[in-house]
Amino acid sequence: MIENVIVGQSGGPTAVINSSLVGVFKTAKDRGAKKVYGMRYGIQGLLDEKVVDLSNYIKTDLDLELLKRTPSSYLGSCRYKLPDVGTDDALYEKIFAILEKLHISAFFYIGGNDSMDTIAKLSKYAKIKGSSILFMGVPKTIDNDLAITDHTPGFGSAAKFIGSVTKELIRDSLVYDQENVTIIEIMGRNAGWLTGAAALAKAEDCEGVDMIYLPEIPFEPEKFIQRIKDLQANGKKSVVVAVSEGIKTADGNYVFELGNHVEFVDAFGHKQLNGTAKFLSDMVSRELGCKTRGIEFSTLQRCSSHIVSRVDITEAFQVGGAAVKAAFEGETGKVITLKRVSDDPYICVTDVNDVDQIANIEKKVPLDWIINDGTYVSQAFINYIKPLVQAELTPIMVDGRPGHLILQD
Amino acid sequence: MIENVIVGQSGGPTAVINSSLVGVFKTAKDRGAKKVYGMRYGIQGLLDEKVVDLSNYIKTDLDLELLKRTPSSYLGSCRYKLPDVGTDDALYEKIFAILEKLHISAFFYIGGNDSMDTIAKLSKYAKIKGSSILFMGVPKTIDNDLAITDHTPGFGSAAKFIGSVTKELIRDSLVYDQENVTIIEIMGRNAGWLTGAAALAKAEDCEGVDMIYLPEIPFEPEKFIQRIKDLQANGKKSVVVAVSEGIKTADGNYVFELGNHVEFVDAFGHKQLNGTAKFLSDMVSRELGCKTRGIEFSTLQRCSSHIVSRVDITEAFQVGGAAVKAAFEGETGKVITLKRVSDDPYICVTDVNDVDQIANIEKKVPLDWIINDGTYVSQAFINYIKPLVQAELTPIMVDGRPGHLILQD
Numbered sequence: 001m002i003e004n005v006i007v008g009q010s011g012g013p014t015a016v017i018n019s020s021l022v023g024v025f026k027t028a029k030d031r032g033a034k035k036v037y038g039m040r041y042g043i044q045g046l047l048d049e050k051v052v053d054l055s056n057y058i059k060t061d062l063d064l065e066l067l068k069r070t071p072s073s074y075l076g077s078c079r080y081k082l083p084d085v086g087t088d089d090a091l092y093e094k095i096f097a098i099l100e101k102l103h104i105s106a107f108f109y110i111g112g113n114d115s116m117d118t119i120a121k122l123s124k125y126a127k128i129k130g131s132s133i134l135f136m137g138v139p140k141t142i143d144n145d146l147a148i149t150d151h152t153p154g155f156g157s158a159a160k161f162i163g164s165v166t167k168e169l170i171r172d173s174l175v176y177d178q179e180n181v182t183i184i185e186i187m188g189r190n191a192g193w194l195t196g197a198a199a200l201a202k203a204e205d206c207e208g209v210d211m212i213y214l215p216e217i218p219f220e221p222e223k224f225i226q227r228i229k230d231l232q233a234n235g236k237k238s239v240v241v242a243v244s245e246g247i248k249t250a251d252g253n254y255v256f257e258l259g260n261h262v263e264f265v266d267a268f269g270h271k272q273l274n275g276t277a278k279f280l281s282d283m284v285s286r287e288l289g290c291k292t293r294g295i296e297f298s299t300l301q302r303c304s305s306h307i308v309s310r311v312d313i314t315e316a317f318q319v320g321g322a323a324v325k326a327a328f329e330g331e332t333g334k335v336i337t338l339k340r341v342s343d344d345p346y347i348c349v350t351d352v353n354d355v356d357q358i359a360n361i362e363k364k365v366p367l368d369w370i371i372n373d374g375t376y377v378s379q380a381f382i383n384y385i386k387p388l389v390q391a392e393l394t395p396i397m398v399d400g401r402p403g404h405l406i407l408q409d
Numbered sequence: 410m411i412e413n414v415i416v417g418q419s420g421g422p423t424a425v426i427n428s429s430l431v432g433v434f435k436t437a438k439d440r441g442a443k444k445v446y447g448m449r450y451g452i453q454g455l456l457d458e459k460v461v462d463l464s465n466y467i468k469t470d471l472d473l474e475l476l477k478r479t480p481s482s483y484l485g486s487c488r489y490k491l492p493d494v495g496t497d498d499a500l501y502e503k504i505f506a507i508l509e510k511l512h513i514s515a516f517f518y519i520g521g522n523d524s525m526d527t528i529a530k531l532s533k534y535a536k537i538k539g540s541s542i543l544f545m546g547v548p549k550t551i552d553n554d555l556a557i558t559d560h561t562p563g564f565g566s567a568a569k570f571i572g573s574v575t576k577e578l579i580r581d582s583l584v585y586d587q588e589n590v591t592i593i594e595i596m597g598r599n600a601g602w603l604t605g606a607a608a609l610a611k612a613e614d615c616e617g618v619d620m621i622y623l624p625e626i627p628f629e630p631e632k633f634i635q636r637i638k639d640l641q642a643n644g645k646k647s648v649v650v651a652v653s654e655g656i657k658t659a660d661g662n663y664v665f666e667l668g669n670h671v672e673f674v675d676a677f678g679h680k681q682l683n684g685t686a687k688f689l690s691d692m693v694s695r696e697l698g699c700k701t702r703g704i705e706f707s708t709l710q711r712c713s714s715h716i717v718s719r720v721d722i723t724e725a726f727q728v729g730g731a732a733v734k735a736a737f738e739g740e741t742g743k744v745i746t747l748k749r750v751s752d753d754p755y756i757c758v759t760d761v762n763d764v765d766q767i768a769n770i771e772k773k774v775p776l777d778w779i780i781n782d783g784t785y786v787s788q789a790f791i792n793y794i795k796p797l798v799q800a801e802l803t804p805i806m807v808d809g810r811p812g813h814l815i816l817q818d
Contacts, residue, residue, distance in 0.1 A: 013584050041586040072580035079585070164715055164810050171481035171813060172712040175422050176488070177450040205813045278687075298704045303581040306573055306716055309809065389809040400718065400798040401573050404580060404614045 002032065002105040002328055007054075008039035008046065009073035009140075010080075010111035010118065014154025015161070015305040016316040017140050018405075019068040020110045021075070023320020024138065025054055026064065028106075031328050037102055040407075042109075043118055044078035047091075049098055052407070063405050068313060069395055070404040071303035073110075081114065082121045085128070092125045099133055106134040106327040110320070112141035112152070116335055116359040123333030123355065136323040137335035137355050140316065142302045144193035147361040148353050149337035153319055154302070155193060156312030156388035161304045162186060162297065163200025163389060166242065169295065170206055173238040180291040181228060181284045182240045184209075185277035187301055189246040192216050192365045194301065196377040197385060198242030210239050215246035216364050217374035219255055224280070225287050227375065232288070245276050245296075255279060306402045310391035315348065322350040346387035411441065411514040411737055416463075417448035417455065418482035418549075419489075419520035419527065423563025424570070424714040425725040426549050427814075428477040429519045430484065432729020433547065434463055435473065437515075440737050446511055449816075451518075452527055453487035456500075458507055461816070472814050477722060478804055479813040480712035482519075490523065491530045494537070501534045508542055515543040515736040519729070521550035521561070525744055525768040532742030532764065545732040546744035546764050549725070551711045553602035556770040557762050558746035562728055563711070564602060565721030565797035570713045571595060571706065572609025572798060575651065578704065579615055582647040589700040590637060590693045591649045593618075594686035596710055598655040601625050601774045603710065605786040606794060607651030619648050624655035625773050626783035628664055633689070634696050636784065641697070654685050654705075664688060715811045719800035724757065731759040755796035 007024045009017055021038075028036045038057075040050035052075075058067060067074060083091060099107065109119050116137045123135040139146050144155035166184060173182045188194040192214025202208025210231055213219055224241075231239050247255050256275040277294030285292040319336040326334060335355040341347035369381040395402040416433045418426055430447075437445045447466075449459035461484075467476060476483060492500060508516065518528050525546045532544040548555050553564035575593060582591045597603040601623025611617025619640055622628055633650075640648050656664045665684040686703035694701040728745040735743060744764045750756035778790040804811040 013581060045586065070580065071577045072582075072584045076586055077584045160809060165709060165713070167810055167813070168480045168712045168714060169708060171479065171815070172422060172708050173481075175481045175486045177454065177485055200810060203808065203810060203812075205807075205815050275687075293708070295707045295709070296705065299578060299581050299702070300574060300704070300709075303577040304574070305577060386809070391809065392806060394803075397801060398614075399612065400569060400795070400800065401576055401609060401612060403612075404576070406580070406614050 003103045004035040004037060005033045005106045005108065006037040006039060006051070006099065006102065006104050007108040007110065008042045009075050009077050010042040010109055010115040011077060011141065012302060013072045013077060014140050014142050014302055015071050015157040015308050016154055016313045017110060018070045018074045019313045019316035020138050020140060020153060020320035022064050022068050023317040024108050024324055025058060027321040027324040031324060037104070038075045041076040042078035042080060043082065044080040045076065046098060047094065051102065057407055058405070066396055066403055066405040068317065069305050069308070069393065069402065070406070071305040074405065074407055079114070082118050085121050085124050095122070096129065096131055096133070104133055106136065108136050108138055108323050108327070110138040110140050112143065113146055113358060113360055113362065116355050119335065120333065120355045120359045126332065134327045134330070134332040136327045136331065137358065138319050138323045139335060139337065139358070142194060143188050143191055145191040145362045145364070146358050147363045148357045150340040150348065151338060151388055153312060153316035156309040158194055158301045159197035159200060159385055160309040160389035161301050161307055162194060162197040164307060165297070166198050166201035166209060167203065167206050170201055170209065170240050173240055177237065178291065179232055179237050180293070181281065181288070183277040183281045183284070183292070183294045184240065184242045185245050185294065185296040186242055187297070188215065188244050190215055190362055190364065192244050195242055195244040196365060196381050199377050199382055200385065200389060209242050210236070211241045211375040212377055213241070213243040213247050213375065214365055214370055215244040215248065216367060217370055218250040219247040220250070221283065225284065228284060228288060243276055243280060247276060306395045308393055309389045310393045311346070311388055313393050318350055326352045343383050343387060346390070412512045413444040413446060414442045414515045414517065415446040415448060415460070415508065415511065415513050416517040416519065417451045418484050418486050419451040419518055419524040420486060420550065421711060422481045422486060423549050423551050423711055424480050424566040424717050425563055425722045426519060427479045427483045428722045428725035429547050429549060429562060429729035431473050431477050432726040433517050433733055434467060436730040436733040440733060446513070447484045450485040451487035451489060452491065453489040454485065455507060456503065460511065466816055467814070475805055475812055475814040477726065478714050478717070478802065478811065479815070480714040483814065483816055488523070491527050494530050494533050504531070505538065505540055505542070513542055515545065517545050517547055517732050517736070519547040519549050521552065522555055522767060522769055522771065525764050528744065529742065529764045529768045535741065543736045543739070543741040545736045545740065546767065547728050547732045548744060548746065548767070551603060552597050552600055554600040554771045554773070555767050556772045557766045559749040559757065560747060560797055562721060562725035565718040567603055567710045568606035568609060568794055569718040569798035570710050570716055571603060571606040573716060574706070575607050575610040575618060576612065576615050579610055579618065579649050582649055586646065587700065588641055588646050589702070590690065590697070592686040592690045592693070592701070592703045593649065593651045594654050594703065594705040595651055596706070597624065597653050599624050599771055599773065601653050604651055604653040605774060605790055608786050608791055609794065609798060618651050619645070620650045620784040621786055622650070622652040622656050622784065623774055623779055624653040624657065625776060626779055627659040628656040629659070630692065634693065637693060637697060652685055652689060656685060715804045717802055718798045719802045720755070720797055722802050727759055735761045752792050752796060755799070
């Protein structure tokens with residue numbers, strides 16, 4: 001019997017992460033949860049008992065609609081790694097004491113593979129301790145690097161932003177009748193899913209980008225320069241290249257490290273990357289002497305809720321709802337995944353999987369989906385990604401700007 | 410009696426520059442022009458007789474609607490400065506010979522203050538030569554730096570993009586419960602209109618940016634750092650700052666030049682700026698030790714046709730149409746301007762002015778609209794800009810991406 005539930009958001013945000021929050025909130029309410037609590041700043045905030053009763057903040061149907069379309073994590077987020085079960089019982093006891101005080105029956109965590117590690121550990125500890133609290137993972141990440149699931153909520157909208165804006169940038173790059181090279185830097189530390197989304201710029205009304213460099217394949221600066229030279233020799237005035245922030249040379253150095261940029265390491269030991277586009281555009285300018293421009297999509301690609309994919313925002317809601325349904329049926333230590341039934345027509349259903357199958361695993365782009373000597377993605381990649389960017393959900397514009405729902409303490 | 414007309418686009422593109430092109434094309438056709446020619450790549454292309462008959466490319470009403478929503482200059486653009494009248498008659502003779510061969514009665518040039526210089530010179534030469542060809546300027550520029558006109562088509566859409574995306578970025582910056590500073594770099598070399606548009610992020614559901622640095626006011630690095638320190642001391646975890654690419658210190662050096670970045674000078678002697686946000690975020694990181702992020706909107710702010718202002722795209726069409734009407738009534742050496750009748754309700758009409766009043770003049774933000782010791786814009790600025798970003802024109806989405814009309818030779 002479910003009493004109260006709690007939900008948190010963790011890791012980097014997406015344009016639709018709050019649609020999953022709405023999915024959890026609304027489904028839990030509809031299925032009879034007494035209270036739906038939200039943790040501020042994920043498990044880190046929970047440890048400080050920063051908890052809100054979401055019904056005090058989300059009151060109307062318009063609130064729900066605004067929240068779905070609000071970028072960033074409504075509840076705040078964290079990058080906090082729980083210690084291994086058995087190494088710090090006091091910490092786990094503290095978490096469970098807080099949850100018990102709130103009469104929590106089920107705990108939902110919306111996040112990526114690091115967050116699924118949290119669900120795995122908490123459910124493991126609950127089992128050892130004999131707690132009846134249920135722990136469910138709700139997947140999200142723009143990076144699309146989660147195992148098992150066909151794709152992750154958040155990816156489709158980021159891909160739609162990248163495809164759409166790259167298409168606009170290609171038009172812009174053609175404006176002058178002179179040679180120029182544009183390097184677009186895209187997020188995705190180790191997996192090239194988002195960078196591959198630049199292929200979506202190609203359409204009947206757009207020639208598309210000329211090259212796509214994914215982090216799965218070692219980057220060869222000389223070959224890169226030669227390819228641009230060849231394109232220019234064939235009369236191509238505007239060359240547009242998409243590169244992952246995480247491309248590395250064969251000896252394992254990040255390309256941006258070939259310059260002299262600052263690096264920053266987060267709590268999970270991830271390097272903060274910066275400056276790949278700038279480094280490469282400077283290199284092209286130096287080697288070829290033509291006009292160059294480096295463009296970083298930066299955090300815009302994860303927060304542009306004004307141009308979300310309707311498929312994506314709908315699925316984000318669905319995985320939240322499915323997590324509640326599964327928990328209310330007694331599941332724990334599980335994660336909701338998406339299972340594609342067919343590409344065309346696109347049919348996709350939710351599934352329930354063991355969270356250990358996802359936690360801490362990075363799914364990369366299959367090497368046979370990377371073609372042209374590591375400089376483009378295959379038709380199979382494009383068939384995979386295309387359904388995920390379809391249709392729109394109109395932003396609710398207020399006074400000329402997208403309206404959001406925000407949590408004011 | 411009007412026979413054929415020709416239209417060109419010049420200078421940097423905007424998200425709605427093609428709406429002005431549609432305004433010229435459709436109005437000229439409706440008013441009986443036999444042929445509407447387009448010059449490829451502005452006057453530079455005209456000199457090579459790169460001219461197209463637009464009716465061969467723009468055939469249906471859907472084409473017109475797609476073209477309005479297509480970013481970049483459909484015809485291509487140039488940055489080409491005509492020599493002073495009297496210094497190179499052969500060049501002027503060549504231009505007039507080409508126009509006469511095409512039986513051109515009226516010449517329309519869509520551009521900024523450099524382009525208006527072209528109209529001023531050509532109309533002056535026509536007068537000297539006794540040519541009946543009429544020359545009309547159609548204003549555009551995201552920079553909003555044209556004199557006489559209340560504002561320029563292209564500015565409202567860029568401002569809407571900046572306001573909307575900055576609002577999204579502010580949400581994103583609040584995701585973690587830790588101190589962080591975001592520096593957003595915005596276009597506008599000498600005039601801070603676009604940078605000031607960052608003030609549009611502030612709304613009932615958004616605290617807005619903390620500081621706005623316009624190029625009109627000398628930038629003081631020490632005060633800038635102190636202001637961030639003060640905000641952080643007052644408990645503000647996320648600080649978001651908008652800066653113009655063109656801010657300079659009191660001794661006249663561009664801030665980006667304080668680093669070691671490459672510079673590039675275009676045909677009009679303008680320095681290509683780059684790296685102000687990067688330089689400042691590195692400085693904040695060094696001085697304050699907190700997490701920082703530099704974001705450049707780069708060319709996205711001039712080509713994001715997927716989020717245009719309906720007011721702007723409508724006015725862009727209107728100035729094109731008004732230029733044709735004026736020429737067909739015999740005007741020459743003139744430019745269409747926008748004249749605001751009232752702020753609320755917003756009412757704006759077109760007017761016809763002498764092109765010399767616009768050519769080569771840069772309109773800056775009035776100093777009394779810059780407040781808080783040069784770190785924000787006044788309510789008068791906000792009242793001025795708000796009507797210009799109102800309402801939307803839905804992109805025509807094709808297969809999940811914005812559809813465009815492109816010129817395929």
